[in-house]
Amino acid sequence: MNKKKMEMLKRYRFLLVMLVGTLMILVVNPTLGRHVYGLAWDNILGMLGVLPPIFILIGLLDVWVKKETMVKYMGKDSGIVGILLGFFLGSAAAGPLYGAFPVAGVFLNKGSRLSNVLIIVGAWASMKIPLLLFEVSAMGFKFTLIRFVMDIFGVLIIAYSIEKILTDEDERQIYELAKKMN
Structure with missing residues (x-):
């Protein structure tokens, strides 16, 4: 063969x-x-x-948002703006978690900081707004608030821990793999 x-x-x-x-x-x-x-x-x-609507939105994001804009708001020096934007984008996202990975690839290709992309994926997995509304009605406000606050800290700790644990070579490989996938 x-x-x-x-x-x-x-x-x-x-x-x-x-x-x-x-x-x-x-x-x-x-x-x-x-x-x-x-x-x-x-x-x-x-x-x-x-998947088709997610891929359409990814295509639009890729075409409409300039790399400079993405770097400004989600890049290495984005600070609290990048963090808040990551949480908002992840929690406002629709669809199952496997839809987050192509989105993460586009954000990486556009120059987003790795921790901000990990925040998007973490928020997508655990902090979706419709899920929170359902949880309030089923489990109560106090439970939902405690879980939500714990998720914020958990996502931040995981995102920044991963970023710190990775070597520069590891991070470079992640960005290269994201480029290959698009």
């Missing part, structure tokens, strides 16, 4: 292993196998409903 095919197999080996595993389930237990493939199909349809 040539090198390109080997790289392709290596890249998609998990998918291939899962496909073989689910085919074996389908052969051994057809009812369970059909259920597994039904769930997989539902997940694919769910992703197809979410």
Whole structure:
């Protein structure tokens, strides 16, 4: 096999292993196998409903927002503005967490500080406004407020800890990988 095919197999080996595993389930237990493939199909349809709007918004962000503007508001010297903007963008975002990663890639390509991008992803994962409204109605205001404040500190601690732990080479590789993905 040539090198390109080997790289392709290596890249998609998990998918291939899962496909073989689910085919074996389908052969051994057809009812369970059909259920597994039904769930997989539902997940694919769910992703197809979410990802196209996210990619359209990413494209618009990439075209409409100049790199200089992004660096000013989200770059290394953005300070509290970058932090607040990161929290706002993450908590106002719609869609599941896997939608945050292409968005993070665009922000990295535009020169955003890594910790600010991590804040967006962290807020996207734990601090969405619709989730907070539901949580207030289900768990009460006091619980929601305590969890929200803890999330703010948790996201900040994680974002800045990761940024401090990474070497300059690690950070450079992250930015290069983000460029390759777009």
